[in-house]
Amino acid sequence: MYDYAIRFEEDPSAAGLAVYCRDLPELNSFGDDRAHAITETLDAIDTTLSLYVDDRRAIPPASAAEAGEHVVHLPTVTVAKIVLWNEMVRRGMRKADLCRLLEVNPVQVDFLHTSKMEQLEAALAALGLRLSVSVLAAA
Numbered sequence: 001m002y003d004y005a006i007r008f009e010e011d012p013s014a015a016g017l018a019v020y021c022r023d024l025p026e027l028n029s030f031g032d033d034r035a036h037a038i039t040e041t042l043d044a045i046d047t048t049l050s051l052y053v054d055d056r057r058a059i060p061p062a063s064a065a066e067a068g069e070h071v072v073h074l075p076t077v078t079v080a081k082i083v084l085w086n087e088m089v090r091r092g093m094r095k096a097d098l099c100r101l102l103e104v105n106p107v108q109v110d111f112l113h114t115s116k117m118e119q120l121e122a123a124l125a126a127l128g129l130r131l132s133v134s135v136l137a138a139a
Contacts (some may be wrong), residue, residue: 002079005065006041006070008034023060024048034070041072049082058089080120080131087127101126 004024008017011030017037019029029044031037052059059082065071074082088098099105102123121131 001061002053002059002082003076004045004062005069005076006038006072008037021045021048022066023062026051038070038072039079040047045072045074046078049078056089058086067069076133077115077117080117080124081115081130083129084120084123084127086128087089087124087129091127098123 004021006021006027006029008018008019010016011018011107014030016030016032017034019027019031019037019041021027021041024045027041027044029037029041031040049059088094117131124131
């Protein structure tokens with residue numbers, strides 16, 4: 001659902017690869033080589049997701065990879081944050097609304113930065129949702 005496909009393009013003005021993502025058009029990243037570009041892209045995805053939160057927009061799901069694209073698998077905690085955020089957007093909730101629901105201080109809720117899995121599970125449960133994790137063989 002949130003395993004984003006990225007494409008690499010050689011940057012003629014610099015030695016390295018530029019990275020783009022169809023589903024997150026705001027994302028721009030760069031790496032010296034393919035492995036470095038993927039590592040840098042994970043950080044760029046976090047930054048891009050924060051733009052959606054700042055703009056109070058839902059984070060789009062990933063579409064299927066096309067030929068020549070590489071799929072980036074996000075950490076489980078990041079996926080849980082996306083699901084929580086998107087549910088809040090769908091319900092028209094703000095951070096303060098979630099804090100009241102959880103009976104916590106607003107300083108204790110920071111979705112896309114410091115949230116722990118237990119906090120995310122509690123927040124999702126307060127919204128009537130449950131996190132389910134499955135393990136798949138690595139590609």
